[in-house]
Amino acid sequence: MRDRLFIALAGAVVGLLAVILVLQGNPANMGFCIACFIRDITGGLGLHRAAVVQYLRPEIIGLVLGAFITALYVKEFRSTGGSSPVLRFFLGMLMMAGALIFLGCPLRLVLRLAGGDWNALVALPGYVLGIWFGTLFLRRGFTLGRSQDQSAVSGYSAPFLAIVLLILLIAAPAFIFFSEEGPGSMGAPLALALGAGLLVGILAQRTRLCTMGAIRDLILFRDYHLFLGFAAIFVVALIGNMATGQFNPGFIGQPVAHVGSIWNFLGMTVVGLAAVLAGGCPMRQLILSGEGQGDALITVFGMMAGAAFMHNFSLAGSPAGVSPAGQWIVFISLALLFIIGAGNIVVQAKAKQLDKKAS
Secondary structure, three states, X not given: OHHHHHHHHHHXXXXXXXXXXXXOOOOOOOOOOHHHHHHHXXXXXXXXXXXXXXXXXXXXXXXXXXXXXXXXXXXXXXXXXXXXXXXXXXXXXXXXXXXXXXXXXXXXXXXXXXXXXXXXXXXXXXXXXXXXXXXXXXXXXXXXXXXXXXXXHHHOHHHHHHHHHHHHHHHOOOOOOOOOOOHHHOOOOHHHHHHHHHHHHHHHHHHOOOHHHHHHHHHHHOOOHHHHHHHHHHXXXXXXXXXXXXXXXXXXXXXXXOOOHHHHHHHHHHHHHHHHHHOOOHHHHHHHHHOOEHHHHHHHHHHHHHHHHHHHOOOOOEOOEOOHHHHHHHHHHHHHHHXXXXXXXXXXXXXXXXXXXXX
16 A cells, blocks of 8 residues: 555656646646657757757756666666667667657656647557557567676666766757757756656656556556556646646647647557567656666667657658658558567567477
């Protein structure tokens, strides 16, 4: 009971902070969007040149450092890696591709719902469907293999990079890009955004908060422990939006959103399936990176590469909709995910047969 109350409290804090961050300057319905913020950081570093989404988001920096500090304190920090890094990189790319078609990560899906954006209501079943497909692969033996202990340098890479980003954000050198208009130009004060990220990082590290894990565990084990955090984010953000006049129900005219229902649905299907195969939603990957898991950091790098690819080739969704090329990316992403899942299962089955013959 105590653990369930704690994760519900963690979710409530995330929902409340998301509302506060919007009131203090973050884009509407985007108080805490992991995919959007990683995309902004990618642009801030000049890896894509979409001028309206470039900013070194302090929330992401805080998430990694909060998880790192907490993992060290509770002695859960461990430097590991080497578990199918190439596959994880591509899974990160595909996860970001789906998120940028929908225009948001699973966390923003919940926040968009809490803000009255019914386009997210269409996307939610897609996310669940993608996770369900992922559980079918898991049941049939999909695995990326075991991580191995790595040198301490590897484990400290994520927090080190987070500190570098913080220095660059404060110093604002000429080679860092900051949007002058659009979502990238909107942000809560640095101290507040960084503090919110630190707090969420601490809570997420202790509770294992993960939107994908919440639905996966319901499907596989009928376990609703993680789902309590998922639900608490929605309930508190909904109440907060209603109390502050930020609840705007409808499909049309929603901030940084489009009304392409099929692409919202399929975009989140891609995200759900990729998250299951990679072992965590975008937020969970950042938390694991802070705990020293190099495999998760590789997935985050894949997400950055995905953001650069989607924006440099004008494939990402926009309020105007999803381009024909972006629509093809959805189908290609789904096909690649099924190939990765099925191919992995075949390889695992053959490996087991060889082990039996050898024994």
